[in-house]
Amino acid sequence: MIELKTPAEIEAMKPAGRFVGGILKELKAMTKVGTNLLEIDEFVAKRIADRKGAESCYVDYAPDFGTGPFAHYICISVNDAVLHGVPYDYSLKDGDLVSLDLAISVDGWVGDSAISFVVGKDADPEDLRLIKCTEDALVAGIAQAQPGNRLGDVSNAIGDVARSQGYPINLEFGGHGVGHIMHGDPHVANDGKARHGYRLRPGLVIAIEPWFLKTTDEIYQDPKDGWTLRSSDGSRGAHTEHTIAITDNGPVILTTRD
Known part of the structure; x- marks a missing residue:
C-alpha cells in the first residue's frame, strides 16, 4: 500500500535523512587505500549506537531476496559487486570502485541513501564515467518527481540517461517507498514509460536509486554470502541513491550530504 505523509511527518523524517547523508559524507572522506570493509561497518555501528533513537535498518533484515538475516550495518559493494554487498575482511586497493x-x-522514520566513488589515485576514467552516469540519472529522476507527474516519468528519465551513455539497465531492483519501513x-524502476503509472502526489516519499553495470544488465547472487549482487560478466557497477519527498513545491532531498 502506498502511504502519503503529512507535511509534519515529512519534517519528522528529515533528521534520519540528514543522519544518513552525514555518515556517508564522513565515510567517503575517511575511506582510503588500505581501509578495511569491516572498519567501515564498525564505524557505522558506533555512530548508530551513539545517536539517541537511531536503529539499523539492516541488522537482522531478512527479505525474500537475501539468504538469511543480514548481519551488518551497511552494504558495501566493491568493483563487480553493485548491490547488497556484505562487508568482509578486505582492505581496499588503489583504483577500487566502492x-x-x-x-x-531515527525516531521511527527511515533515511536511505547510497554513494559510489573510487579510492586512491589510480581511477579508471571509465569507472568515473559510470559513477557520473548514476549521479546524472538520479538528478534527472528527481527533477521529474513533481506533483501531477507519473512514476513512469521518473523511471523514464533515469533510463534515458543510461541509454544515452550506452549502459544497459536492469529492472530487477530499483527504488522504493520509504517511511516507517x-x-x-511503490517500486521505482530505473526505466519505464513516461506518462504512465502511479500519479505522484504531495506526501509521497521514495528512494530513487539508479545503479548500472558497465557492460551487462545481468546479475547473480554471490553464493559465498547469499546477499551480494555481482555482474554476470565481471564488469564494474555503480549505485547512487537519495530519499526524496514530493511536496506542493516539488521534490525535497531528505538525505542531503551538504
Whole structure:
C-alpha cells in the first residue's frame, strides 16, 4: 500500500535523512587505500549506537531476496559487486570502485541513501564515467518527481540517461517507498514509460536509486554470502541513491550530504 505523509511527518523524517547523508559524507572522506570493509561497518555501528533513537535498518533484515538475516550495518559493494554487498575482511586497493548503501531509522522514520566513488589515485576514467552516469540519472529522476507527474516519468528519465551513455539497465531492483519501513510501495524502476503509472502526489516519499553495470544488465547472487549482487560478466557497477519527498513545491532531498 502506498502511504502519503503529512507535511509534519515529512519534517519528522528529515533528521534520519540528514543522519544518513552525514555518515556517508564522513565515510567517503575517511575511506582510503588500505581501509578495511569491516572498519567501515564498525564505524557505522558506533555512530548508530551513539545517536539517541537511531536503529539499523539492516541488522537482522531478512527479505525474500537475501539468504538469511543480514548481519551488518551497511552494504558495501566493491568493483563487480553493485548491490547488497556484505562487508568482509578486505582492505581496499588503489583504483577500487566502492558503493556504500546505508539505511537508518531515527525516531521511527527511515533515511536511505547510497554513494559510489573510487579510492586512491589510480581511477579508471571509465569507472568515473559510470559513477557520473548514476549521479546524472538520479538528478534527472528527481527533477521529474513533481506533483501531477507519473512514476513512469521518473523511471523514464533515469533510463534515458543510461541509454544515452550506452549502459544497459536492469529492472530487477530499483527504488522504493520509504517511511516507517525501509522498503515500501511503490517500486521505482530505473526505466519505464513516461506518462504512465502511479500519479505522484504531495506526501509521497521514495528512494530513487539508479545503479548500472558497465557492460551487462545481468546479475547473480554471490553464493559465498547469499546477499551480494555481482555482474554476470565481471564488469564494474555503480549505485547512487537519495530519499526524496514530493511536496506542493516539488521534490525535497531528505538525505542531503551538504
